[in-house]
Amino acid sequence: xxxxxxxxxxxxxxxxxxxxxxxxxxxxxxxxxxxxxxxxxxxxxxxxxxxxxxxxxxxxxxxxxxxxxxxxxxxxxxxxxxxxxxxxxxxxxxxxxxxxxxxxxxxxxxxxxxxxxxxxxxxxxxxxxxxxxxxxxxxxxxxxxxxxxxxxxxxxxxxxxxxxxxxxxxxxxxxxxxxxxxxxxxxxxxxxxxxxxxxxxxxxxxxxxxxxxxxxxxxxxxxxxxxxxxxxxxxxxxxxxxxxxxxx
Amino acid sequence: xxxxxxxxxxxxxxxxxxxxxxxxxxxxxxxxxxxxxxxxxxxxxxxxxxxxxxxxxxxxxxxxxxxxxxxxxxxxxxxxxxxxxxxxxxxxxxxxxxxxxxxxxxxxxxxxxxxxxxxxxxxxxxxxxxxxxxxxxxxxxxxxxxxxxxxxxxxxxxxxxxxxxxxxxxxxxxxxxxxxxxxxxxxxxxxxxxxxxxxxxxxxxxxxxxxxxxxxxxxxxxxxxxxxxxxxxxxxxxxxxxxxxxxxxxxxxxxxxxxxxxxxx
Numbered sequence: 001x002x003x004x005x006x007x008x009x010x011x012x013x014x015x016x017x018x019x020x021x022x023x024x025x026x027x028x029x030x031x032x033x034x035x036x037x038x039x040x041x042x043x044x045x046x047x048x049x050x051x052x053x054x055x056x057x058x059x060x061x062x063x064x065x066x067x068x069x070x071x072x073x074x075x076x077x078x079x080x081x082x083x084x085x086x087x088x089x090x091x092x093x094x095x096x097x098x099x100x101x102x103x104x105x106x107x108x109x110x111x112x113x114x115x116x117x118x119x120x121x122x123x124x125x126x127x128x129x130x131x132x133x134x135x136x137x138x139x140x141x142x143x144x145x146x147x148x149x150x151x152x153x154x155x156x157x158x159x160x161x162x163x164x165x166x167x168x169x170x171x172x173x174x175x176x177x178x179x180x181x182x183x184x185x186x187x188x189x190x191x192x193x194x195x196x197x198x199x200x201x202x203x204x205x206x207x208x209x210x211x212x213x214x215x216x217x218x219x220x221x222x223x224x225x226x227x228x229x230x231x232x233x234x235x236x237x238x239x240x241x242x243x244x245x246x247x248x
Numbered sequence: 249x250x251x252x253x254x255x256x257x258x259x260x261x262x263x264x265x266x267x268x269x270x271x272x273x274x275x276x277x278x279x280x281x282x283x284x285x286x287x288x289x290x291x292x293x294x295x296x297x298x299x300x301x302x303x304x305x306x307x308x309x310x311x312x313x314x315x316x317x318x319x320x321x322x323x324x325x326x327x328x329x330x331x332x333x334x335x336x337x338x339x340x341x342x343x344x345x346x347x348x349x350x351x352x353x354x355x356x357x358x359x360x361x362x363x364x365x366x367x368x369x370x371x372x373x374x375x376x377x378x379x380x381x382x383x384x385x386x387x388x389x390x391x392x393x394x395x396x397x398x399x400x401x402x403x404x405x406x407x408x409x410x411x412x413x414x415x416x417x418x419x420x421x422x423x424x425x426x427x428x429x430x431x432x433x434x435x436x437x438x439x440x441x442x443x444x445x446x447x448x449x450x451x452x453x454x455x456x457x458x459x460x461x462x463x464x465x466x467x468x469x470x471x472x473x474x475x476x477x478x479x480x481x482x483x484x485x486x487x488x489x490x491x492x493x494x495x496x497x498x499x500x501x502x503x504x505x506x507x508x509x510x511x512x513x
Contacts, residue, residue, distance in 0.1 A: 006349040014337045017378075083333030090297050091350035092322040248299055 003093050004101040011075070011105020025071070025113050026120075029064040033057070033121060036183065049185065055216070057121045058209035059182030062202065064114045065144050070173055072106035073152030076243075077162055086248045099243045103153050107145040114141050129215040137212040140228070144205050147232040150239035157242035182206045186218050201231040249308075250275040250402060250434050251296070256305035258291050265291045267458035268305070273451075275401070278428050278435040280449035282442070282482060284491045288458040289438045290330060293406050296436075297327050310401045323351070326395030330406040332387050336380040340371055340390050343379060344397065351398035365393040369423065385416035392423060403427070405437035409444060417441075421448050446478040456486045 015021060037053040044052035079085035088098050115138075128134055155172075159165050179193070180202040186194050197203045198219075208224035211217040217224070251273035258266040266288045273279045283289050294300040296307055298318050307314045310324035334343055344362040353361060366372040369389035379387065388408060395403055405424070409417045425448065427433045439445055445452055446466050453463045462469055462485055466478050473484040 003349055006346050010335060010338060010342075010346055013342070014335075017337050082336065083329060083331050084335045085333075086299065086329055087333040087335075087347070088350065090299060090322060090327060091347075092319040092352070093350055 003097050004104065007088070007098065007101025008105040008108070011102060011109065014075075015105075015109050022113070025068045025110075026064070026116055028067060029060045029117050030120060032063060033060050033117070033124065037124065053121075053124065053126060054214050055185065055210070056183070057118075057126045058213050059180070059206050060121070061114050061117055061141065061209055062144065062180070062182055062206045063177060064117045065110050065141060065148050066173065066177055066202065068110035068113045069106065069145055069148030070152035070155070070169070072103075072110060072149050073154075073156030074162065074165060075102065075106060076153055076156040076246075077159070077165060080246070080248060085246070089246070089248055095244050096240055099153060099239060103146075103149050103239065106149040106153070107142070110149060111142055111145040114145070128213050133212045133215075137209060140205075140208050140212060140225075143228060143232055144209075147205075147228070147235045150232075150235040154235065154238040154242040157239070157246050176200060176202050179203075180206050181210075181218060201227055204228055205231075249273065250277075250310055251279075251436065252306070252308040253292075253296075254306040254308075256292070256295065256307055257303045258288075258295060258300065259303045264458050266295070266302075269455065269458070269460045270305075271453050271460060271463060273402075273434060273436060275434055276428065276432045277450045278424070278448055279437070280445040280452045281436065281438045281455065282440075282445055282452060283438075283455035284486055286491055287455045287486075289455060290406060292455070293327075293404055293436075293438065297325065297404060298322055323398065324400060325402040325404055326398065326400035327404040328388070328391045328395050328406065328408050330410070332391065334379045334387060334390060334394075337378065339376050339378055340366065340382070341375040343390065344394055347394045347397050353398055361397060365396055366390075368396075369393045385412050388412060388416065388420065392420065396427070399431075400433070402434045402436060405435065407438055407440065409439060409441060417444070424448065442477075442479045442482055452478070454482060454485055461485055 033053075033056065037056050041052040044050075044055070049055070076085070079088070088102075089095070091098075128137075155168050156165060159168060179196045180200050181197055182202070186197055186203070189197070204219060204224045204227035207217055207219050208221060208228060211221045211224065219227075249272040251271075253269060253271050256266055256269050257264065269288075269292065281289055281292065291300065295302045296309065296314060298314050298321060301315060309321045312321040312324060314321045335346070338346070341362060344366065345358065348358040348362065363372065366375050369392060371386060371390055371393065374382075374386070379390065382390065392405075392408070403424075409420060412420065421444065424435055424437075428435050437449075449466070451463065451465055452469060453460050454469070455461070462472060464472070466481075469478060469481040469485075470476060473481040475481045475484055
């Protein structure tokens, strides 16, 4: 068995052995979906923008990937705190492989959660524009989960404790989410907000999923993919670079 | 010489945690590394086990320089850390399995080796229990079994008996002596229990304020200090004042955190 596989497997076992995590991670996006989808849906329709739930689902899938991916970084802090990181880091294995094994587990978990949110949204009445595009959606989401898990791993490698991670979460992750195009279309927002959203890589990932799921795009699918590819490479580099500097 | 330390230094800013220490450990020897809190024991072990990079000097394990041939050095030793380093959400068997893969034990030998080791530490019956449900003594035994997985030449034990009851402590030292006798394994350990060191160690080094102040057998040390027991000798050498407990934490953590941005590996 390979090192990467066994570390991935460890993450999966951990996950399935604590069911509260499964529910906890899906709960928040579900709440957004219900409260916003139904709450704002009627106003949205009156404003002549169409079906808000359809518009919202891609954003909520990104939200699921964002929060569960970045939060997965806490796992690294746990491993630091409870010693298992030492066990991994003194093994005759490169840190890149250690990171890859663990982070691929984290990415798989967040992807599964996003899939679950997708299935729930179907039950709530969401219709993908074309089912043939759903596998492509899955691929885009997979890339996104790797990107966001790496981002979380990089941040967790930089902070010393849970409080620090929490602080980053409040000052970085929430703004990233709210200043993306996940919750509202960018067509009619004030310019300053539009500029901020356009500078936010997350907007392009939302836009990509919106294209594959409901065939709407603000930036164009090609541009979305280019921005995502750059962000993916940057996040992986960030994670490897920071993880390599952890001292236990 | 299976362990060679030459002029090893570790500084954090202005603080010298380890100040120019040199020592040798012979193959097959049981070597105790003693010293008050904050003397530099854990820092030295961290450097020997590739977790910390020395600021200066040379550390050779089984012929491999720990900074230049890290992976070869890592394959040469097993370690039981001061604090538990197990994955609590996995079973004992799964913990062993992860370790076997990390250390490249061939797939065909893994199961047999795991069984052999878990039987050695009397945990085979409980192999499928989550480590979360294990007592402190069971965890220690599991960690020792794990540390032996890849037939290391050297076993590092950093305060292995801390918090264990007398029965488990005796059992643990019995294993360790057995391993040293039967496999010729070199054992390098730290402890605050001087009776353990006196009973088990072939040779002892005493470190204080980052410097090694004496090395030798129990006899050498008692002779040197004109005392009757290791404890007396130890107190004679390191003084009777109580050390600031937090200084150990400083060496291990706080100072490192403070210095971490300026002097990363």
